[in-house]
Every structure is written in C-alpha cells, then in structure tokens.
Amino acid sequence: MDYQDCVDILEKLHGRVRDPLREVRQANVPRLLEALGHPERGLRGMLVVGTNGKGSTCAFAVSAMTAGGARVGSMPSPHLQEHRERIRVDGVPVARAEYAAAFAEVWQAVERHALPVMASGLYAATAAVHFRRAGVPLAVAEASIGGNRAAARELGLDIKVVTGIGLDHTRLLGGSLAEITRAKVTAVRDGDHVVLGRLAPEADNAARQVLDERDRLTVWRMDREIHYTARTVADGRTPMVVVDVTTPRAVHHGLPCPLPGAHQHHNLAVAVAAVDAMAERGDLRTPDGERLRTRLAATRWPGRLELVPDARLDKWTGRVLLDGATNPQGVAAVAPEILRHARADGRADRPPVLLFSSFEGKDIPGMLAPLPSHWPVVFTRTGSHECSDPSAMRSLVASAGRGPCLTAQDTRSALRQAGELAGPGGLIVVTGSLRLVGESRTELGLPPA
Numbered sequence: 001m002d003y004q005d006c007v008d009i010l011e012k013l014h015g016r017v018r019d020p021l022r023e024v025r026q027a028n029v030p031r032l033l034e035a036l037g038h039p040e041r042g043l044r045g046m047l048v049v050g051t052n053g054k055g056s057t058c059a060f061a062v063s064a065m066t067a068g069g070a071r072v073g074s075m076p077s078p079h080l081q082e083h084r085e086r087i088r089v090d091g092v093p094v095a096r097a098e099y100a101a102a103f104a105e106v107w108q109a110v111e112r113h114a115l116p117v118m119a120s121g122l123y124a125a126t127a128a129v130h131f132r133r134a135g136v137p138l139a140v141a142e143a144s145i146g147g148n149r150a151a152a153r154e155l156g157l158d159i160k161v162v163t164g165i166g167l168d169h170t171r172l173l174g175g176s177l178a179e180i181t182r183a184k185v186t187a188v189r190d191g192d193h194v195v196l197g198r199l200a201p202e203a204d205n206a207a208r209q210v211l212d213e214r215d216r217l218t219v220w221r222m223d224r225e226i227h228y229t230a231r232t233v234a235d236g237r238t239p240m241v242v243v244d245v246t247t248p249r250a251v252h253h254g255l256p257c258p259l260p261g262a263h264q265h266h267n268l269a270v271a272v273a274a275v276d277a278m279a280e281r282g283d284l285r286t287p288d289g290e291r292l293r294t295r296l297a298a299t300r301w302p303g304r305l306e307l308v309p310d311a312r313l314d315k316w317t318g319r320v321l322l323d324g325a326t327n328p329q330g331v332a333a334v335a336p337e338i339l340r341h342a343r344a345d346g347r348a349d350r351p352p353v354l355l356f357s358s359f360e361g362k363d364i365p366g367m368l369a370p371l372p373s374h375w376p377v378v379f380t381r382t383g384s385h386e387c388s389d390p391s392a393m394r395s396l397v398a399s400a401g402r403g404p405c406l407t408a409q410d411t412r413s414a415l416r417q418a419g420e421l422a423g424p425g426g427l428i429v430v431t432g433s434l435r436l437v438g439e440s441r442t443e444l445g446l447p448p449a
Contacts, residue, residue, distance in 0.1 A: 003096035013119040039128040045139035050163030060271035067287035080438030102130035148186035165203040181206035228269035316419035324434035328366035335370035352427040380414035411439040
C-alpha cells in the first residue's frame with residue numbers, strides 16, 4: 001500500500017454523506033485499537049475540544065512541550081493540503097512513506113477483523129501506531145467536531161482542554177450553546193485534569209453540570225485558576241505582543257505570541273495552562289523560561305491569518321490573506337486583523353476581494369456580516385462533498401444588499417477571478433472553509449506545512 005492508496009480509502013470514507021453504519025463505525029474504534037495491540041497505551045498528553053481555536057492552541061502546546069526536551073506527537077484536524085499533515089512529530093508532518101506504513105498496519109487490522117470504521121477512527125489509530133513506531137511518548141490531539149464521539153477520545157489522554165464554545169455544527173451537536181457544550185465536554189472522563197477556556201454563561205453552566213457528574217477531577221478555569229494579560233513591547237524596531245500567564249502551578253512572564261489577533265492571547269494562555277497541568281501530573285518536565293519563550297516565538301500555524309505578501313497567479317501579483325474561520329464567531333474574532341490588512345492596502349478605488357466557500361447548513365450571512373458589505377465576494381466550490389453550492393451561497397447574501405457577488409466552480413478559477421477584481425497589487429481574503437484555504441495554498445504554490 002502506498003500513500004495514494006491511503007488517500008483513496010480515506011476520501012471514499014469522507015464521501016459517505018448518509019452512512020447507515022455511522023454509529024457502528026464510531027463504536028468500533030476501541031476494538032480497532034485492541035486489534036492493534038493498544039498503541040495508545042504508551043501515550044500521555046491532552047485532547048483539545050471546542051468550537052474555535054483548537055488548532056492554534058495545539059500548536060502553542062506542542063511548542064511549549066518541546067521546550068521541556070520531550071518529543072511530541074500531534075494530531076491536527078482537519079488537514080489543509082495532505083492527509084499526512086494530521087500526524088506530526090515536534091510540529092513537522094510525517095513523510096508520505098511513514099504515513100503509508102502506519103496506515104497499512106491499521107488497514108490490515110480493519111480487514112482482518114472486519115471492523116467498519118469512520119475516517120476519524122482511521123486517523124486516530126494511524127497516529128497512535130506511528131507514535132508507537134517512532135517512540136513518541138507525548139501527544140496533543142485535536143477533536144474534530146464533537147468531543148464525546150470524537151475518535152481521538154479513545155486514545156485515553158487525561159488532560160482535557162476546552163478552548164471555547166460557540167454555535168456551530170448545530171445539525172450534529174444541537175441548536176443551543178448548552179447542547180453543544182454537553183456534546184463536547186462529555187469527552188471528559190473520571191480522573192481527568194480539565195482546562196477550561198473562557199465560556200459564555202450558558203456554556204459555563206452546561207460544562208459545570210457535566211463535570212459535576214465526573215469523579216476525581218482537577219479543573220482549572222480561565223479567569224479563575226488561570227489568568228493572563230497581554231502587552232506590546234519593543235523588540236528592536238518591531239513591536240511584539242507578549243503574554244503573562246498565571247496558573248496554579250507557575251507564573252510565566254513575557255511569553256511571545258507570534259500568531260496575530262487578540263484571540264490568540266487566550267489560546268496561548270490555555271495551551272500554557274494545559275502544559276502546566278501535564279507537569280503537575282508528572283508527565284512532563286517543567287520547561288525553562290527562556291527556552292519556553294524561544295519555542296513559543298517560533299510557533300507557526302498555516303492558514304490562520306496567514307499572509308502571502310507576494311502571491312502570483314498567472315499574470316496577477318498581489319497579497320493573499322488566508323484564514324480558515326468557519327463560523328460567525330470565528331470570522332468576528334479575526335475581522336479586526338483582516339481590516340488592518342485592508343487598511344494597509346491603502347487603495348480606495350479597489351477594495352479587497354473575498355474568496356468564500358463553506359459547508360452546507362452553515363450560517364453564511366452571519367459569517368460575512370463582520371466584514372464590509374461593499375467588498376466583492378467570489379463564492380466557489382471546493383472538492384469537499386459537504387460544500388455548499390456557490391449559487392446558493394450567493395442567493396443567501398445578495399438579497400441582504402452585500403456588494404458584487406460572483407460565483408466560480410472551483411478554487412483555481414475563483415482565485416483568478418478574485419485577482420481580476422482586486423487588480424494588480426490588491427488584496428484577496430480567503431475564508432469560510434479550511435478546505436478552501438488548503439486548496440488556495442496549493443494553487444499559490446505553497447508546500448504542506
């Protein structure tokens with residue numbers, strides 16, 4: 001089995017829109033891990049759940065953990081350009097051959113024991129097998145949509161991190177903050193150490209109800225046991241944001257936050273608290289302060305307010321800002337940074353152009369609401385089977401008086417259309433879908449990262 005064989009199997013599983021075996025496939029993940037000899041039993045670390053901020057929080061956590069001298073495996077979800085991005089060691093995606101070798105071991109177990117499993121189960125099992133092969137003892141896993149049904153929950157990581165809760169994936173998780181919170185926080189098991197980010201009152205109440213049903217928990221909450229402040233300091237001629245974080249275990253001064261946006265200060269504090277929780281449990285050596293600052297300063301997370309300053313598409317050159325916000329609260333969080341980049345453009349005659357795609361059932365008008373209504377929008381379709389039709393998306397927002405709305409049938413043609421609208425040296429903002437961000441990175445010639 002080669003890497004493309006793995007991709008073909010996973011894409012086929014992703015294409016099951018209505019799967020009568022869905023519940024069976026989810027329930028089979030523990031059986032699959034047992035058939036593989038329980039590769040997860042050698043792992044210690046954290047499972048990160050929430051609506052927004054999971055990927056950035058995981059990236060910060062990996063940086064902080066490697067500062068303690070450990071090798072760290074991570075499992076981001078979803079990938080942007082290649083499936084192998086979902087398995088990383090010290091933040092670096094595994095090679096295709098390594099991915100294929102681990103996946104082949106998993107797939108042989110699936111076939112040998114006749115175990116139907118969802119793609120998420122294959123991702124989790126493949127990561128656990130690779131970490132066992134590579135001798136990686138620590139893991140940072142990102143839950144995909146929920147928490148209680150997330151395949152990564154079966155890895156038994158006993159630090160549970162909740163970044164925040166918002167209204168998203170309501171068809172799967174429920175239509176209220178309380179329902180969505182319960183779906184995510186029930187990932188917590190007896191004896192876990194729980195780190196809670198800042199939650200709205202309704203979500204906070206629901207989280208407390210779930211946690212009250214568990215035994216032997218340690219719970220650290222943002223603004224209670226965890227506190228942070230952010231400030232800007234001079235670093236030569238370039239201002240730099242640093243964050244001071246206080247947890248029940250330690251006080252951390254001057255931690256650099258290289259990812260843009262005020263929301264990242266919160267994500268950094270949550271990640272550092274989770275790493276302190278691991279040290280509290282004896283799973284990790286407390287990192288030296290200077291080494292921690294150096295590692296955090298090097299944190300990168302592609303596709304989140306990622307600026308390509310000299311993008312080239314055929315004859316067009318300009319700037320492309322990539323951000324994978326996939327719900328209204330996500331777009332609202334990054335909107336100030338998007339507007340800052342727009343002001344830097346300094347052109348009143350041609351505003352930035354939005355390149356947009358999203359999944360069916362998403363609140364598309366709500367996602368576009370935080371951005372200026374006169375900016376042109378090019379709606380497009382990605383390769384995802386869940387992608388909303390471009391004409392349907394345009395119809396949802398055109399009646400609300402939003403500026404010029406166009407459609408394109410794929411990411412390549414959409415980027416070129418957006419370039420024509422933006423003009424030479426203009427700004428294109430790609431948002432609404434991580435799949436769209438990934439396809440745009442490929443079209444721009446950026447390698448998987």
